Amino acid sequence: MSRASLLLLGLSLSSTALAAPKDPVKFAVTLEQMRGHYDASLLNYRGGDLAMAAKHAKHPANELYAAVRSDLTPALQQKFVADYARINATLAAKKPYAEYLKVMNTFYADVDAALATLGATRSDPKFAAQVIAQILENAEHEYEEGVQGGKVTNLAEYQDAIYYIARAQLWFDKNAKTFPQHQREETSQALKAAAAVVTRKGDVTALEKAVDQAKEELSEISGVRQAPKSSAGTYFANIDRLLAAAKGHYAGGMASDAEEALIEAYLENFEYLESPLAKKDKALETKLEKTLREDLRALLKTKPSAQKFSAAVDAALADLNKARALLGE
Structure with a gap:
């Protein structure tokens, strides 16, 4: 290979390695x-x-x-x-x-x-503000799953909420000097209020209020307005779409893309349905959590036929339809 070809190859590899997420x-x-x-x-x-x-x-x-x-x-x-x-x-x-x-x-x-x-x-302060807002939203969700009536009902989820808020605080501390003074002060107070609620195991509505206040101030910095909280129907629709995409990706030989779709279906959608579904049918909630979180991805790793993977996804969709009916969607 010529020196020029080697140089071009090196540049190509470098540009690939440095591609932004x-x-x-x-x-x-x-x-x-x-x-x-x-x-x-x-x-x-x-x-x-x-x-x-x-x-x-x-x-x-x-x-x-x-x-x-x-x-x-x-x-x-x-x-x-x-x-x-x-x-x-x-x-x-x-x-x-x-x-x-x-x-x-x-x-x-x-x-x-x-x-x-x-x-x-x-x-970029706008980027940092969006990151902090999303971490706080995740913390709120974990707290809702981990604390009920002032008592810890799921220690792992409660601890997740504690440390997510801590990570949000660290991002704030690192970027605060780049934020406008008013938004900086208001966000700081909201973060302190959120941490205090979690520490005392307060009502989830108090945490929601603190997080919403922080997100409102952070949206002023980022220019990205708060999206309204999704309904259960939206989460179910997203899961349907993502599971269909997973089947299509796997049939097309793109197992990694199929796995990413499965992860998004669980982490960014089903997790928000767990608490309300558990109140209606804990056994179904547990089954679906295991299916979406572990079983379908474990099946992917065995390199099944497209038909076998599709059948497993369809079985999950049938259970999701039961869950949808229970939640009135």
Whole structure:
């Protein structure tokens, strides 16, 4: 190969490696969700609750990685996978907390390297405001799942809410000086109010009020108005569309795209249906959660025939129709 050809190849590879994520806000928020889960895992590991530490440690590799994988450079993909393996091995071996923290910090450094691929976008106050707003929205959802009537009903979800708010606060602290003074002060107060509600295990409506206040101020910064909260019917429609897309992608030989559609169906849609559905039929909610969160993706990894995968998706859709009827949609 000529020197000129080598140079062109190098430039091509470099441009591919430096390609920006297709959705920078979602990319950053997903990475912060990973950190939130691992922060919670560290807390439990240090306290001796290895089962809860392991529960939190499952989510970054098993669910969230697929949502950012295509936006990571090949080198970062390799690092993330290696980090997950080291974290899980350290956890399984019940190594001292200092060793668990060490492997976790290596992953956090790789997350920072991934965020660095955003370039100038990362320091844009409008971008930061959108990231903070989305992290807070996720925290509100986790809290709703984890606390009822002033009592923790799901410890993992409650801890997720704690650490998501902490991640939002860190993003705010890092970017506050770039925000207009009024919005900076109002957002700061709303963040403090949100953290206080979570600490005292207050009513979810109080958290919603604080988060909505923060999101309103943040929308003034970003210029992106708050979208109205989706209805159950919208979530069901999204899931139908995404599961149909998953079938189409898999039939077309695009298993990775099929997996991304499955993850979006669960993380960005079904999760918001879990609480109301559980109140109507806990067994159905549990079954659908396992199907959408684990079983369909596990089936993908076995490389089934398109017909077998399609049949499994259709079975999930039948259960979703039962859920839709229960929720009056």
